[in-house]
Amino acid sequence: MKYSSSKENYIKAIFHLQRSSENVSTNALANALQTKPASVTDMLKKLKEQKILQYERYKGVRLTAEGKKIALLIIRKHRLWEYFLVEKLQFGWEEVHEIAEELEHISSKKLIDRLDDFLGNPRKDPHGDPIPDANGKMPVLQQISLDAIELNKPMEITGIGNQTPELMELLQRTNIKIGSKLEVKKKFSFDNSLEIKMRNAAPFIISQFLAKNLLVNDEE
Amino acid sequence: MKYSSSKENYIKAIFHLQRSSENVSTNALANALQTKPASVTDMLKKLKEQKILQYERYKGVRLTAEGKKIALLIIRKHRLWEYFLVEKLQFGWEEVHEIAEELEHISSKKLIDRLDDFLGNPRKDPHGDPIPDANGKMPVLQQISLDAIELNKPMEITGIGNQTPELMELLQRTNIKIGSKLEVKKKFSFDNSLEIKMRNAAPFIISQFLAKNLLVNDEE
DNA sequence: TAAAAAATTTAGATTTACCTAAATTTATTT
DNA sequence: AAATAAATTTAGGTAAATCTAAATTTTTTA
Ligand SMILES: [Mn+2]
Ligand SMILES: [Mn+2]
Ligand SMILES: [Mn+2]
Ligand SMILES: [Mn+2]
Numbered sequence: 001m002k003y004s005s006s007k008e009n010y011i012k013a014i015f016h017l018q019r020s021s022e023n024v025s026t027n028a029l030a031n032a033l034q035t036k037p038a039s040v041t042d043m044l045k046k047l048k049e050q051k052i053l054q055y056e057r058y059k060g061v062r063l064t065a066e067g068k069k070i071a072l073l074i075i076r077k078h079r080l081w082e083y084f085l086v087e088k089l090q091f092g093w094e095e096v097h098e099i100a101e102e103l104e105h106i107s108s109k110k111l112i113d114r115l116d117d118f119l120g121n122p123r124k125d126p127h128g129d130p131i132p133d134a135n136g137k138m139p140v141l142q143q144i145s146l147d148a149i150e151l152n153k154p155m156e157i158t159g160i161g162n163q164t165p166e167l168m169e170l171l172q173r174t175n176i177k178i179g180s181k182l183e184v185k186k187k188f189s190f191d192n193s194l195e196i197k198m199r200n201a202a203p204f205i206i207s208q209f210l211a212k213n214l215l216v217n218d219e220e
Numbered sequence: 221m222k223y224s225s226s227k228e229n230y231i232k233a234i235f236h237l238q239r240s241s242e243n244v245s246t247n248a249l250a251n252a253l254q255t256k257p258a259s260v261t262d263m264l265k266k267l268k269e270q271k272i273l274q275y276e277r278y279k280g281v282r283l284t285a286e287g288k289k290i291a292l293l294i295i296r297k298h299r300l301w302e303y304f305l306v307e308k309l310q311f312g313w314e315e316v317h318e319i320a321e322e323l324e325h326i327s328s329k330k331l332i333d334r335l336d337d338f339l340g341n342p343r344k345d346p347h348g349d350p351i352p353d354a355n356g357k358m359p360v361l362q363q364i365s366l367d368a369i370e371l372n373k374p375m376e377i378t379g380i381g382n383q384t385p386e387l388m389e390l391l392q393r394t395n396i397k398i399g400s401k402l403e404v405k406k407k408f409s410f411d412n413s414l415e416i417k418m419r420n421a422a423p424f425i426i427s428q429f430l431a432k433n434l435l436v437n438d439e440e
Numbered sequence: 441t442a443a444a445a446a447a448t449t450t451a452g453a454t455t456t457a458c459c460t461a462a463a464t465t466t467a468t469t470t
Numbered sequence: 471a472a473a474t475a476a477a478t479t480t481a482g483g484t485a486a487a488t489c490t491a492a493a494t495t496t497t498t499t500a
Contacts, residue, residue, distance in 0.1 A: 004486080004487085006486085006487065006488095025447080025448090026447070026448055026449085027446090027447065027448080035487095035488075035489095036488080036489065036490085037447075037448060037449085038448085038449075038450080038488090038489070038490080038491095039487070039488055039489070040448090041448065041449055041450085042449095042486095042487075042488080043487075043488095046486085046487095057448075057449065057495090058447080058448060058449080058494090058495060058496065085331070088338055089331070089334040089335060089338055090334065091330075091334070098328075099326070099328045099331055102326050102327065102328075103326060106319070106322050106323060106326075107322065108318075108319045108322075110311075111305070111309070111319055114309040114310065114311070115309060118308055118309055224456075224457085226456080226457065226458090245477080245478090246477070246478055246479085247476090247477065247478080255457090255458075255459095256458080256459065256460085257477075257478065257479085258458090258459070258460080258461095258478085258479075258480080259457070259458055259459070260478090261478065261479055261480085262456095262457075262458080262479095263457075263458095266456090266457095277465090277478075277479065278464095278465060278466065278477080278478060278479080
């Protein structure tokens with residue numbers, strides 16, 4: 001089966017949203033897809049027909065097993081293309097998402113499997129997110145929010161939560177990147193801000209909100 | 221400006237067709253695009269509105285300068301992606317066209333220019349066709365049909381005319397490839413067939429029709 | 441628990457890219 | 471130059487993916 005780009009975008013958005021909420025609401029989807037709730041309702045009815053999701057009106061949606069399988073393939077394509085753009089074409093990690101948003105809809109399965117091999121079967125994309133394998137299995141990386149770790153323990157940034165341009169902007173300013181090594185030196189109880197120290201740089205303070213959006217590896 | 225995949229396919233098809241005929245006919249386009257003449261007429265009216273082509277009803281079409289510029293960019297993308305698939309992902313040159321037919325519609329200009337550099341700015345695609353540069357200039361390769369060359373002069377196959385699966389099949393059987401070195405030993409006036417000799421192989425005979433579809437370099 | 445507010449769906453349109461069948465125009469034959 | 475054939479366009483639809491405005495259902499609040 002082959003699905004339109006529009007349908008694939010819906011399937012992927014539902015997949016991501018259903019990890020943080022039981023059933024995914026019409027409004028949440030409309031917001032994620034930059035569209036109107038009425039349009040979402042229309043599409044949900046079509047996707048239900050195709051058994052890609054379970055949907056009862058006014059009750060929100062969940063993907064079926066089939067739906068999840070499709071979502072994981074799209075995510076695989078998205079992340080492999082992002083990796084290609086950064087590693088082979090020298091793009092900055094903040095500019096690849098939009099292009100991958102188009103490339104993820106190229107249909108050839110053989111293409112993506114060959115690309116995977118060409119790239120050396122990477123396990124994480126440039127944002128630190130795990131890349132599903134050819135069977136749709138996604139490695140579970142034990143990532144933990146920087147906000148929750150012990151003091152003075154060396155850590156590596158392996159991912160970021162909310163991937164908005166606003167966060168990107170702040171990361172550039174503070175020079176924090178995927179792969180940066182750092183440790184938390186102190187937590188200030190006044191506003192829960194954290195003092196962090198990166199290798200070869202003076203210590204500085206970041207907000208709790210930012211810390212919650214920085215993921216570090218637990219072991220490894 | 222950004223055009224739909226469908227419009228881009230029309231523009232590219234007109235570009236190719238208008239090299240062999242003054243004005244491109246509705247039927248020729250319908251045939252090339254595997255669609256119906258009535259659909260072509262509809263689309264031509266829209267593309268005329270957008271000043272991409274000159275069209276008067278019952279008289280056929282030609283691209284405007286703007287239309288040609290768009291066509292050359294699409295052809296550039298198509299051929300660079302084909303080169304990538306063959307050279308980096310180990311695809312066979314007969315299986316890349318279909319995938320490139322999708323990849324050519326990815327919109328990022330920066331992506332294609334980076335890809336061009338990554339590939340080492342190739343001048344020909346895997347079928348021997350020239351690749352337009354970032355400004356849309358397409359090198360004119362002096363290619364001449366094998367049917368028209370002198371006897372006993374060493375030549376290299378640099379391109380093929382009609383790129384159908386049928387021709388591909390015959391080429392595989394005869395083991396003729398882009399880059400093959402050969403010379404024409406004799407022409408038979410009975411059916412205009414040619415005896416050719418490839419390096420390290422016994423001479424064999426090919427039809428005039430096949431010879432007309434094999435392009436060789438004139439000088440170089 | 442009855443209003444009010446929020447979320448969601450339905451109704452009715454629009455745009456794009458197609459289609460078939462019928463009408464029209466152009467080209468080719470007698 | 472008619473008549474016939476071929477090419478092309480027009481008329482009238484359809485399906486996908488959107489939208490706005492109005493109706494309905496669910497949730498929250500007073
Ligand atoms: Mn991304
Ligand atoms: Mn997308
Ligand atoms: Mn091609
Ligand atoms: Mn195409």
